[in-house]
Amino acid sequence: MKRFGSSTLFGIGAAVLLVVMAGCADSPAKQPQDQTDGRAPTEQTPTKPDGNGNGSQGQSNGGQPDKQPEKPAAPAVEEQGKAAVQALKDKDMNKLAQMAHPDKGIRISPYGYVDTDKDLTFKPAxxxxxxxxxxxxxxxxxxxxxxxxxxxFADYYAKFVYDADFAxxxxxxxxxxxxxxxMANNMGEVYPPERYDFVEYHFSGFDKKFEGLDWKSLRLVFEKDGGRLLLVGIVHDQWTI
Incomplete structure (x- = not known):
């Protein structure tokens, strides 16, 4: 058997060490991965608490805040007037009472001049x-x-409220x-426009021989109360001497 000297063994060990070191230098360092499937990590959408304290998914519309539902629009005065004049035509006083101002009631005027001292006012009941x-x-x-x-009132109604088909x-x-x-018209003074709206239903005349002197009007007055329009006045008007 051939024997090797210590110097020979040292040379062989050094050569092996050099080969191992060269192999480590050629191998790329292994990088840690966040994803096990090799895909890039996705950005998570933050959650926000709902009204019950539970988490809910965030916005999906580009980060814009959720659009709040719009408040229902207050009914137009034309719509309120149409409902009120139809109730008068139908003699549905219960429906009219539901539209009346709960505290002020409805003032009823036989002519265009509203007499705040003498005109009668009735509460909804x-x-x-x-x-x-x-x-x-x-x-x-x-x-x-x-x-x-x-x-x-039944007789007054026939003469000074619904004496024509105002609907x-x-x-x-x-x-x-x-x-x-x-007759003087004081609507703007008694019912100033910043607080009240009114709808007028008008017939310019019924018989040509009177040349318009037989005109009639019915004005329904509503007070603006927040989002509501409450009936506060029924004003009948016609030609006066």
Missing amino acids: AVGKLLTDDNVYEWGSYDGSGEPIKLK KAPQTAVNKTTGKGN
Whole structure:
């Protein structure tokens, strides 16, 4: 058997060490991976608490805040007027009472001049019973004669509320007086526009021989109360001497 000297063994060991070191230098360092499937990590969408304290998924619309639901629009005065005039046509006083101002009630005026001292006002509970009310009320004075208007509401209704089919009136105006006679009109003073709206239903005349002097109007006045329009006035108007 051939024997190797210590110097020979040292040379062989050094050569092996050099080979191992060269192999380590050629191998790339192994990098840690976050994903086990080799895909790039995805960005997580943060959660936000809901009204019950539970987490809910964040926005999916580019980071924009959720659009809040719009508040229901207040009904237009035309719509309220249409509902009220239809209730009057149908003699549905209960429906009219539901539209009335709960505290102020409805002031009822026989002519275009609103007399805040003499015109009668009825709260909702009374409005609902007016057509079956047998009490005789004094509603003001007849134009021309000055005699007191003393009638039960059912009779007053036929003469000074719905004496024409106002639900089918050919002319309708909002916050504008169409019928004009000799009597002063104080709508803007009693019902200032910053607080009130009104709808007028107008007939310019019925018989040509009167050349328009037989016109009639019905004005329904609503008070603006937040998002509500509450009925506070029924104003009948016609040609006066």
